[in-house]
Amino acid sequence: MFRYLALRIASSLFALLVITIIVFLLSHLSGNPVDALLPDDASQEQVDSFIREWGLDKPLWQQYLTFLVNAVQGDFGTSLKWPGEDAMGFVIDRMPATLQLGGLAILISVVIALPLGVAAAVYKGSPVDNGAQMFALLGQSMPNFWLGIILIWVFSVWLGWLPTSGTGSFAHAILPAIAIAWFQVSALARLTRSAMLEVLDAEYIKLARVKGVSEFQVVWKHALRNAAVVPLTYFGILAASILTGSVVIETVYSWPGMGWVAIEAIRGRDFPVVQAVIVAYAVIYMISNLVVDLLYVIVDPRVRHG
């Protein structure tokens, strides 16, 4: 068990290392922060002092090593775009906002997808099944920024129910969370449906039916409890996809999370923050996958040796 855990963590760390190299190279290929951060009429002297200040005159590998050594200690440098802010600290400050939004999005997608998937399985082939699948697919068929803007106009401007954007209350999170969640509903509902179909076919369910357990109990208690494990396997991909979704949606709703930081930082060529935010994304993704893997091990001991 510990051997397995250690192996998984080691390989995640290796992956992280490669990611830092990729990110470092890409962000340095992508042009000079001087041009994003200094005004159009900056003097050569201003440019030079800026370059020295940020060590941009050193060879690339040297810049990378310096970066890596500091990064291991949690020091990603100070932000160029938000002067005085510690890059990783700045990203971590934004992390709760993204995790809240992501958590709510996961909650919403589960709350919608599970009943949808169950209904689709129970009424397989009926209009209910088709309707449920159609609704689920709809979320996957719209560009999420488009959906986001439509939601703002319908629910904030025309109906006046929810605030348009920004943060401050739970109400602010609802629209962006829906805009992210709908995309996930399809995959989750589909997984639930197929898992339910399999379970509903199982012997013990038939037995329960024979013993006179009500159909409602059979479906919602006995079957769903066993089928619900399957969508859990999807959690890793779900997490990645929600994180990706947050990049665009946070911009639409000016939600000050990591996705918003990522876009602003890349546009502003803020290397330290770009590196910090991508590493942070990768770490969140890897931790969530590690947790899922561990859950497997607990659920299914065979994996330990696989």
Next chain:
Amino acid sequence: MVDIPIKPLTQPSLWRRAREFPLIPVAVLLIVFIIPAFFAEYIAPHDPYVPNLRARLQPPVFFGGTWEFALGTDRLGRDILSRILHGAWYVLAVSMIGIAVGVVVGTTLGLVAGYVRGWFDGLVMRLVDISLALPAMLLALALAAALGASFLSVVVVVGFALWAYFARQVRAEVLLLRNSDFVARSLVAGSSHTRILFRHILPNVTNTIVVLATLQVGIAIMLDASLSFLGIGIPRPTPTWGLLVSDGRDFIATDWWISFFPGLAILLTVLSANMLGDWLRDRLDPRQRQI
């Protein structure tokens, strides 16, 4: 030596197959996507590029507009319908080439990794991890900033975003097939590993690949749209659908048609592709219902 394909668990009757053929999705795909992609030049009523400043912001027919611009015009007076029709080609090209990149890279790595196991397998799986852990959008932003946005950069990003899914799925399949009897028999009969891999195992994972690829059309188109939203998609004036929706997004509440109809084209295409993918999966690959 005879190839022994793994048969689907159930074989529905021909009649049932025909009855369940997703006629509507395929028809929609043809009308909205495939035919415009190849014949836009002949069917588009206007030039999709030339602004017509006298006809700016014409509403669609039935909403105060005329048949001349059936779906209305954009801010520069270009016909929305013509732009959608011409855009289909680029959407088709991006999604097909992007997916092809993903399929080729992912399948090759997945096949070999699953077959040879060992350190190579470990390496490939780490690469899969890495690729899944890097949000494609962020990679795209960095890439576009480094090399400039172009058709090529969009294709690369789409391929990068998708290959890991193919690699993972194919590897899992190969792991199962590898231990099956026919591989052992082929080895005994003297087939080389390459031959086994490409002549015996590959055909058996083709169904999985086809199904997965169909289902990825939607993801590819969505990604293209998101890239346009971030200003790093295929450069103007190419009327790719993502750009059309993204360009019109400011006007959703007022001149809604600018982004609504391209959005509808995306919606219909992705919806149909997904329904076709679902159907294919049920037919070709019942074991993989959970993709």
Next chain:
Amino acid sequence: MICNKIQYLNAPKRMLAAALLAGTILGGGGIASSAAAQEKVVIAVSPLGADSNLYWTTTGAFILPSMQTLVGNDPATGKYDSSGLAESWEHNEDFTSWTFRLHPEAMFNDDWGPVTSADVVHSFNMHTGEDAKLSGIKLLKTATITAVDDHTVRFDLPSPVPNFLFSHAGRGSLVIYSKAQFDAEGIEGYQNAPAGSGPFKYEGREVGQSISFSSIEDHWTGVAPEFDEIEFRWVSEPSTRFAMLSAGEAHAVTLPRDLQDDASDAGQTVLTSSEGAMQTTMLFTGQFMKPEAEETRDARTYAWADQRVREAANRALDRDAILEVLYGEGVRALPVYTMDPRFPGYSADLSDRFESDYGYDPEKAKALLAEAGYPDKFDNAKIPLVVTSLAGNPEFAQMAELVQAYFDVVGIQTEMREQDWATGNTAIRGFTADFITPMRNAPVRPSALGVQIFFTTHASPHLDVGDPEVNDLGGKLVDETDPATRNAILSQMFTRIFDTYAHLPMATVPASVVVNSDLVDGWDFPGATSSGLSHFHLIDLK
């Protein structure tokens, strides 16, 4: 409005009113909630480049309304006035020494005491340090500052600077921080809550989200805003800003031109600055007019190195139509980028000749191209057009698209380069730019500054077009102090730029903001700052 009235009612009536108000909110949704938010004014704009309370570490895109510069601008005319910290100023004959007298009654907020010369000197030192990124700070870095007495400061400059006031007004190269606060709290004091002398007090910021201020009672200038708080929100999506305005969540928002039309159709009010706030153009990059080929780059091989191609490009553009699409009717066409009637060197003659020399004439354009042997005789016949977006200039992408379409009609081949602003800048600064790019001049600089930056080698060598004659004139301008001669030199420069078709001038555009008609009556601002917005205390609520 409702809230204000409630205060004057007695208690039982107030409860009734509150109940009614609650009923209205429940029943009326968005409209009621907006009315309740009257005392706090919300302005939504696109996010800033850098977000910091240390003004000199930003590019100067936004002067905090709590802070003041030495020189003010008249809200109606944009003319320099004494509404800033200086009550008067004078300069010596050759413009190398400028003396400012501070308002003796000027006070910092939060009891940090009166504003004195020591504060100006201290702020000057902060602004000219290593970490300064301010636009236009180069000029101040060459100056020396002397505190003549408690309320008098003198700037001495190595060369004549007739436009020195520009740096101290809307451009905001120097805003005045409190030395007393620095002595007591250090730089952290500034970072957390800089004390200023403006009519608002800094309350706090949510990084990347918003920044808020409260109005000051009995401000030393006598300025009294009619609201208690003002909050600026950074929102990058224009449609989200429009939604905020429509839902009554924001009093004022900045919007792209097309959305302004839509907003005005929906009953909102578009307010524009009294003066032109910005000039726009498409610039040919590279030193394409340099007679001898330069080793580092081959600008002479660019298609626009041929004057006939440049004229054809100008003739190909139907500016009336383009400007109407981009900026709306009534926006002024611009004969020469950086030339402005408010500043020296303005030539009415060029304005008169603009129609005949630059007017839309596709046939003439084709003839010119044919004469030049375009495209066959050119190595780089295809002209790259930059499609970019810049905060404050959402129309730049459309501008490139329109220009492309018009070029296409006359047979000029183009290639669209979609790239962000920084990428273009990297190329320009690195002397590798080989494209036509949109460019802006905001706020409109005094013409002597602008023309040197965008056309000569004397301020920004990377933007030099390489024309020996213009560079020559620019060199003379640097040292010339006689106003009449300066005027003449500038006129010659503009004429030369005009006659050689050295760029594709576009328009002079006022700053504009859209306000919610139910909440805001009016707001005068001159468009003298980088963002175009200022004079927030003049926001007139319903």
